[in-house]
Amino acid sequence: MFGLLAIEPLTAGTPVPIEELLKRSYLDDYHSNVVFGYRIITETERFGARYSGNQLRCSNCHLNAGRKPDAIPLNVAGMYPKWRSKNGRRNGIGLRIRECFVYSLDGIMPPEDSPEILAVAAYISHISYGEMIGEAPPGRGVPTLPDTGYDPNPANGKAIYDSKCALCHGSDGHGIPGIPPLWGMDAYNKGAGMANTKKAAGFIWANMPLGQERSLTHQDALDVSAYINMQIRPGDPRRSKMLKLFESISGLVE
């Protein structure tokens, strides 16, 4: 009823770019959730602080707030619910987002109906406008690298890391403000998708180093990925349960 009185009524059918939404003084429930979701994705440590456990942002991997192809874009609302081998269940978009909080953000699993999850889901469906339901959008996930015929070589990975990555991510991998850490106790944990060497290699090849993407060879990307994922990082929350709990609690007291 009140929406009719708004100067320019917003409907879910005609998507307004997020930058335009940010300028508006009043948004209806759906669009205010879209904006909240955008803020969670771009400033996770502030707006998603309740459930995230490290200082990573969603947009550290979902580049350009999930709108860059081949960088795990978020315009995938039409693909859910679907079955995933990771947990052996049929997953809604809500469960998928919750798992990001547990693994990549190394935090607490939010409930399905928490405002944060609903907001991110609203944002995902907002940027999925125009995609086909049930079909993968172009550039979904990360590119699968062709088999190079060689095993990943972490020693070569270290050499490449030191020359090409360490400038921003630091030689200790802990990152600098604005650049995410790659390992250490503030990075993603062992259950995250990035902890999978092949997936991380695809991401690195397609997106890194920033501005010179696709400059590494497939083998180099695989080597760097293996080197990064060899380092110490928080454990998988599904394994060594007591240890994981102790890790979380000792982290709180610090």
Place this chain on the structure above:
Amino acid sequence: MRYLRLLSELIPWRPSQAGELKLTTEAFAAVVAAILVIPQGITFAYLAGLPPEYGIYTSIFVTLFASLFGTSSMLGGPNTAVAVLIGITAAPFAGRGSPLYIDYVILLTLMVGLIQLSIWLLRGGKYFQYLSPAAITGITVGVGIILILSSLDGMLGLTPSETLFFFEKLFVMADDWQALINPYSFTIGITTVIAGIIAKIRYPRYAILIAMFVGYATGLLVMGIFTQVDTEIELLGHIPFQALPLSSPKMDLEYLLVGLAMLPNAITIALIGLAQSMVIIKHLRSDTDQSINLDKEVFAQGIANTLAAFFSSFAGSGSFNRTALNLSLGAATPLAGIVSAFIVFILIDTLGTLLSYLPMPVIAGTLMLVGIGMIKPGEIARLFSWTGELSVFVTTLFGIVFLGLQTGLIIAFILSLILFVLSASKLDINIKQDDKSVQIRVEGHLFYASIDQLSSLLKRHRYDSVLLDLSVVSYMDLSATEALAKDLQNRDTRETTFVIVLTSRKLLDHFQQRLEGMPVEFVYQPST
């Protein structure tokens, strides 16, 4: 003069206003109040549909402002009935906990504060004494039942289900319990409740705190064995705590339209908040010798809620249980409340992270314990001695449980008023009659509603000499006087006399003016 008095009520409390200030006693009471308000703040924020930090801010800022501008040791802050009503009011306009929802709650809080301030300007504080104790018991029990029912959602790990009637919700739960109920959440929740009930026997004051510790330990154990990912136990999460959480109520056209739609509920929240605070003030005034100014307390509640809107807090009111504890620890001035706000701040700033892994079923269990504590069989049993009070209680309770909290509250207010008018309009009349004369002694207020009883009696004794004893009557309105005058005109004046016994100078003047030339004599016996 009047404006001067209003202005003087704006001044915050100063230590010089207290006769003697026992600093250590007040400080200790403040520490205990601070420890107890944190779980309440988080729980009531959950009840109001807000993230936990808003409950913490409410515990700090509403408590601080209510005490700073108050005159008594009453502790303000988050309150059950107010939190439930906030949840009910804002829910139709936005999803619980969403940014828009929070904007609406902030706006609602400002509205509640402003309504309370206008009640203060109209000197409305005294009218809350008309709320009958039976209605208050009805409201408390009703809110208790609502709390128990809403705690089931969190305890069983359900998504808060929007069902119209509570029995529908219970039916859905019982019908599909295997699919709906999360056994891990249930284990933690029920452990919390049982621990609380056992702790209540030995340490009634700290029962909630003990229950929370036991529940937290159970939660850690369950998560240590099964992990949070598999059990899907809902956790409180990190509280993003800011030292100065400034907020501003949004005032665009769209917000104001929603504000208009929320207005009836805002009035109800303002009234129920003030009613609870005034009941506490009434108790404090009769039980202690604190220098309490009723109107200033109304102002304190109003300004606390108005300012709350600018500090990311939701509306609150005086708290029964925390005030009682505060009193039992010897606090006698607003200082305890002011200090406790700062202690909450320090506690959350230093130890707040410990709360991150607190399971929500523990919060829900706490809520159930609060709900159980609100249903006091002793108080209900006492009501059975008088049908009037009992019917007010039963109607209020029925209204709250079956028609919704707002409707129930309106019923409570109206019934209290009716009960008050009924009892005020009943005259106690003693008649002593002999052969030719009659002595009538009247107790009560003589006004338009009660005069009928007396005038019909006088009509019957028109041919007798009458001695009307009004010595304990302190109030008489115009229509009562006119009715008396009309009766005097119709009297048989030849053989009978009509004498009125009075003790009040005011009434005597009133009668001599109005009944000039009537066949009536006055006996004035000034009370010594």
